[in-house]
Amino acid sequence: MNAKRSDNQLRLAFAEGSGGEARPFAAQEVESFTAAGETERPVNPVTEMMEAICNPENMSRAYGQVLANKGAGGVDGMTVQQLRDYLKAHWPDIREQLLGGAYKPRPVRRVEIPKPDGGVRTLGIPTVLDRLIQQAILQVLTPLWEPTFSTHSYGFRPKRSAHQAVAAAQAYIAEGRTWVVDLDLEKFFDRVNHDRLMARLAWRVGDKRLLRLIRAYLNAGVMEDGLVSPTTEGTPQGGPLSPLLSNIVLDELDRELEHRGHAFVRYADDCNIYVRSEKAGQRVMKSVSDFITRRLQLKVNESKSAVDRPSRRKFLGFTIAEGAKPQRRIAPQARKRFREKVRELTRRTRGVNAKQMASALTVYLRGWVGYFGFCETPWELRDLDGWIRRRLRAVAWKHWKRGPTRCRELMRRGISRDDAVNAAWRFHNPWRASRSIALSKALPQTLWDRLGLLRLYTP
Numbered sequence: 181m182n183a184k185r186s187d188n189q190l191r192l193a194f195a196e197g198s199g200g201e202a203r204p205f206a207a208q209e210v211e212s213f214t215a216a217g218e219t220e221r222p223v224n225p226v227t228e229m230m231e232a233i234c235n236p237e238n239m240s241r242a243y244g245q246v247l248a249n250k251g252a253g254g255v256d257g258m259t260v261q262q263l264r265d266y267l268k269a270h271w272p273d274i275r276e277q278l279l280g281g282a283y284k285p286r287p288v289r290r291v292e293i294p295k296p297d298g299g300v301r302t303l304g305i306p307t308v309l310d311r312l313i314q315q316a317i318l319q320v321l322t323p324l325w326e327p328t329f330s331t332h333s334y335g336f337r338p339k340r341s342a343h344q345a346v347a348a349a350q351a352y353i354a355e356g357r358t359w360v361v362d363l364d365l366e367k368f369f370d371r372v373n374h375d376r377l378m379a380r381l382a383w384r385v386g387d388k389r390l391l392r393l394i395r396a397y398l399n400a401g402v403m404e405d406g407l408v409s410p411t412t413e414g415t416p417q418g419g420p421l422s423p424l425l426s427n428i429v430l431d432e433l434d435r436e437l438e439h440r441g442h443a444f445v446r447y448a449d450d451c452n453i454y455v456r457s458e459k460a461g462q463r464v465m466k467s468v469s470d471f472i473t474r475r476l477q478l479k480v481n482e483s484k485s486a487v488d489r490p491s492r493r494k495f496l497g498f499t500i501a502e503g504a505k506p507q508r509r510i511a512p513q514a515r516k517r518f519r520e521k522v523r524e525l526t527r528r529t530r531g532v533n534a535k536q537m538a539s540a541l542t543v544y545l546r547g548w549v550g551y552f553g554f555c556e557t558p559w560e561l562r563d564l565d566g567w568i569r570r571r572l573r574a575v576a577w578k579h580w581k582r583g584p585t586r587c588r589e590l591m592r593r594g595i596s597r598d599d600a601v602n603a604a605w606r607f608h609n610p611w612r613a614s615r616s617i618a619l620s621k622a623l624p625q626t627l628w629d630r631l632g633l634l635r636l637y638t639p
Contacts, residue, residue: 190243190264194271195236225386226324233316233390234275242315243267245420246308254307255289255403263308278313281389285310287401287408288416302370304402304416314397314421317390321424324384329427330434335448336423342496343554345447346508349454352443353490353506357454359461362493363468366481368449369422370414372429373477374398377415380428397421423448429476436471445495452495461487497552508556515564518548522568526575534576538631541568545634553636561637568636573614573623577607593622 232238246260253259258266267274277283288304295301306314322338329337334345349360378395385391398415401408415422415429426448437444437453442464444453453468455461465487469480486493490500494511501507525540532540545568553561580586583604590600599618607613614620629635 190240190268194239194243194267225382225384227386229320229385229387230279230281230389230393232320233313234278238316238319239312242312242319245315246312249311249420251308251311252289252291252305254305254310255286256307256309258308260308263312266309267312274309278393279389281392283313283393283396285313285393285397285400287403288418290402290404291418301417303418306397306400306419310397310400311420313393314419317394318420318424321385325424325428325431329431330438330446332438332444333427333431333434333446335446335450336427342447342551345445346496346498346500346554349445349452349490349495350500350506350508352445352454353500353502355443357443357456358489358502359455359458360488360490360493360495361453361455361461361464361468362486362488362495363451363453363465363472364481364484365449365451365472366479366484368478369417369426371478372413372415372426374413376477377425377429380432394421394425432476433472436475437468447496450496452493454490458487498555508554510552510555510557510560514552515560518552518564519567522571526571534572535631537572537575538628538633542632542634545636549634549636558637565636568633569623569625569628570611570614572628573619574610576623577610577613577619590618590622595622 243263246263250260274283286307286309288306291303291305292300293303326337332348334340334342334348374395377398378391381394382391397419399411401410402416403409415425430446430449430451433451434444434446442453443455444451446452453461453464455464465485469485472478472480489502490506491502491509493499494513497511497514499509499511501509521544522541525544526537549561555561576589577586580589587597587600587604590603591597595603595618603613603616603618607616607619
């Protein structure tokens with residue numbers, strides 16, 4: 181009841197001084213891009229957008245989304261849980277700054293996370309207040325841009341998914357486009373040209389205050405080890421607004437590919453173009469790379485881009501085998517990362533019992549199979565299931581350490597004395613022991629089922 185009262189108070193704080201000036205507007209108020217390769221400036225860019233952003237209903241929705249997303253604090257240390265009380269005390273002043281064009285975003289906090297294929301991905305974590313404002317901006321801008329984005333674009337868009345992108349690629353291959361131009365944009369989020377991005381935004385956004393605010397977010401800088409570095413290019417990953425801005429930038433690429441008549445799929449900065457021959461692929465690779473460099477002022481990573489068969493390239497964690505009926509398979513890199521994660525969760529040194537280990541594994545497996553269960557190769561899931569159980573048997577063998585202990589544990593689980601003695605003193609290597617009949621009977625599939633371990637494959 182107290183939480184509900186506090187939320188009502190927060191909505192009242194958002195509504196304070198609103199004056200009912202916010203006018204709803206629709207995407208239809210802005211003309212869409214033409215179907216040609218070039219675009220034209222809309223006749224009536226939308227004005228008074230800051231009023232719509234600061235509208236109590238819009239801000240309340242944004243607050244709920246930020247609260248649901250959770251996330252770490254920014255440079256000021258404020259948590260998502262502390263945001264409500266801060267807004268109740270300060271929202272009228274913040275709103276006045278936003279409407280007056282005087283609001284200044286804080287720098288983002290730099291965070292580096294390892295990439296699955298090596299190297300690191302740099303994230304910029306805004307303060308929770310700036311995440312709230314960015315989310316409110318996103319909710320107003322999305323209806324203007326979303327209806328005009330390409331049907332070939334799937335990343336960071338409502339009601340679109342990576343699975344849909346993979347299925348679209350599969351359909352192209354089924355049509356006989358059995359070569360792929362796999363384009364990798366080098367450090368895309370770090371190299372977006374601010375001037376080009378702002379120019380494209382201005383085609384639909386007529387509110388100068390909003391344009392200045394978005395520019396301020398782009399130029400807010402990055403704090404690392406207490407020092408703030410300026411940002412003159414890029415859209416830092418980590419804020420709610422960055423995905424939409426990235427799609428606005430790359431929509432120009434989509435329009436160009438459509439204008440040329442290419443069959444392509446784009447998910448964020450992953451773009452695959454499907455062609456019928458290697459020669460055509462090489463020609464497309466050169467011309468599109470030139471366009472990306474010259475027009476978009478971005479760089480193609482030549483070491484990670486290639487013209488190849490789809491079965492030899494990874495797209496969103498999958499490969500697609502060519503043939504009369506192209507088949508979705510789990511990419512080798514994805515299987516490797518899966519095994520590494522399972523090894524990490526089942527380390528003997530973690531100091532957890534079998535039930536705790538099964539519980540931690542299940543949390544990971546449920547998310548993993550929710551995505552990679554989209555494959556059309558159940559044998560891959562069955563093999564990984566078998567490997568997990570073998571891994572768990574090897575961990576148990578390590579835990580038992582010595583021959584007498586191993587013998588006793590096997591006998592306690594119903595193995596005959598002779599078989600237990602033979603296994604305990606024969607198998608010193610845990611991985612070899614995990615294949616033994618004695619250990620397989622002692623730790624059967626039904627045991628892991630009782631412990632609640634999720635199966636990847638169910639016949």
